[in-house]
Amino acid sequence: MNTENNNTAQATNSTKSIILGIGIIAILMVLIASAGFIFFGEKEDIITGQVEVDEIRIAGKVPGRIAEFLVEEGQSVKEGDTLVRIYSPEVLAKLEQAEAAKAAAEAQNQKAIAGARKEQKEGAYELWQKAKAGLEVAEKSFARVEKLFKEGVVPAQKYDEVLAQLKAMQATERAARSQYDMAINGAQREDKMAAQALVARASGAISEVDAYMKESALLAPSAGTVSEIFPHKGELVGTGAPIMNIADYTATRVLCAVREDKLAKIKHGSKLKATVPALGDKAIELSVVKMKDMGSYATWKATKPRDEHDLRTFELTLKPTTSIEGLLPGMTVVLDKGQL
Known part of the structure; x- marks a missing residue:
C-alpha cells in the first residue's frame, strides 16, 4: 500500500516538472521573440x-596683398559697404603706362589736326617761289632760243637742251607746289583717323585699368552677415581667390x-x-x-x-x-x- 502511494506521488511530481519546464520554455520563447522583434524588427525611420x-562668396579680380579688412566675422553689412581693400602695385604701374600712352596718342592726334608747323609752311612756300622763279627764267630762255632756232641761228641740239631744261623746271615747280599745299592742308584724312583711333585705344586701356582699380576695394553685393573670412591681413590673394562669405x-x-x-x-x-x-x-x-x-x-x-x-x-x-x-x-x- 505504501509502495503504491509513493509511485503515485512520484508520477504527480514528474508531471508537474514537465508542465513547469514547458511553461518556462514557452516564456523564454516569447521573451526571445519579443526581443528579436524589438531589436531586429523594422524600425520606424526618423527623417x-x-x-x-544662401551664401555669397566674395572674390576679387585683382591679385594683390590684403591691405585691410573693414569688417569681421559675425558683422552685419548693408549692400554697398566696403569689405576689404587689396593693394596691387602691378595695377598701379599699368595705370601709369596707360596714362602715358594716352598722352602720347593725344599729342600725335593734335599734330595731325594742326598739320605742319609755321616754319614748315614758310619753308615750303619759299621752295615753291624759288621753283616758280626758275620756271620763269626757263620759259624766257626757251622763248629766245626757239626764235633763234626758227631763224636758223642756233642748232637743233641747243634747242633740245633748252626745251629739256624748261620741262624739268615745270616738274620742279609742280612738286614744290604740292609740298606747299600739303603743308597748308595738314595730314591726310586717314592719318587723322588713325591718330584718333590711337587716342580711343589709350582711353580704353585706362578705363580697363580703372575697372581693376575699383576691384581693389570689394563691396558687399547685398545685405547679410559675414559668416567666414579666409585670408589674413597682409596675405597674398590671386585672381578669383575667395576672401570671405556673406550669409543671408x-x-x-x-x-x-x-x-x-x-x-x-x-x-x-x-x-x-x-x-x-x-x-x-x-x-x-x-x-x-x-x-x-x-x-x-x-x-x-x-x-x-x-x-x-x-x-x-x-x-x-x-x-x-x-x-x-x-x-x-x-x-x-x-x-x-x-x-x-
Whole structure:
C-alpha cells in the first residue's frame, strides 16, 4: 500500500516538472521573440534635415596683398559697404603706362589736326617761289632760243637742251607746289583717323585699368552677415581667390532626404511640422517648396527579392512659414513622424 502511494506521488511530481519546464520554455520563447522583434524588427525611420542659408562668396579680380579688412566675422553689412581693400602695385604701374600712352596718342592726334608747323609752311612756300622763279627764267630762255632756232641761228641740239631744261623746271615747280599745299592742308584724312583711333585705344586701356582699380576695394553685393573670412591681413590673394562669405539669414531653408514611399502625403506647398533640437525641441512649421530626385547615387532600398522594385530618395527643400529666432545654418531639424 505504501509502495503504491509513493509511485503515485512520484508520477504527480514528474508531471508537474514537465508542465513547469514547458511553461518556462514557452516564456523564454516569447521573451526571445519579443526581443528579436524589438531589436531586429523594422524600425520606424526618423527623417531629419539640415538648416542652410544662401551664401555669397566674395572674390576679387585683382591679385594683390590684403591691405585691410573693414569688417569681421559675425558683422552685419548693408549692400554697398566696403569689405576689404587689396593693394596691387602691378595695377598701379599699368595705370601709369596707360596714362602715358594716352598722352602720347593725344599729342600725335593734335599734330595731325594742326598739320605742319609755321616754319614748315614758310619753308615750303619759299621752295615753291624759288621753283616758280626758275620756271620763269626757263620759259624766257626757251622763248629766245626757239626764235633763234626758227631763224636758223642756233642748232637743233641747243634747242633740245633748252626745251629739256624748261620741262624739268615745270616738274620742279609742280612738286614744290604740292609740298606747299600739303603743308597748308595738314595730314591726310586717314592719318587723322588713325591718330584718333590711337587716342580711343589709350582711353580704353585706362578705363580697363580703372575697372581693376575699383576691384581693389570689394563691396558687399547685398545685405547679410559675414559668416567666414579666409585670408589674413597682409596675405597674398590671386585672381578669383575667395576672401570671405556673406550669409543671408533671411533666406533660411531646410534640406532633407526622404524615401519615395514616404511621399504619399507630401506635395509642393504641403505644410510639415518639425522640431529643432538645438532650440530646445522648439516646434516649427515648414512649407515644401521643392522636390528633386537625388539620382542613382542616393541611398535606395530594395522592397522585394531580387531587386524587383527599388525605392529612390528625393531631396525636399523646405522653408519656414514664419521667422524663427536663433535658427542657424547647420542645425538639425526633425520632422514629425505622424505626417509622413
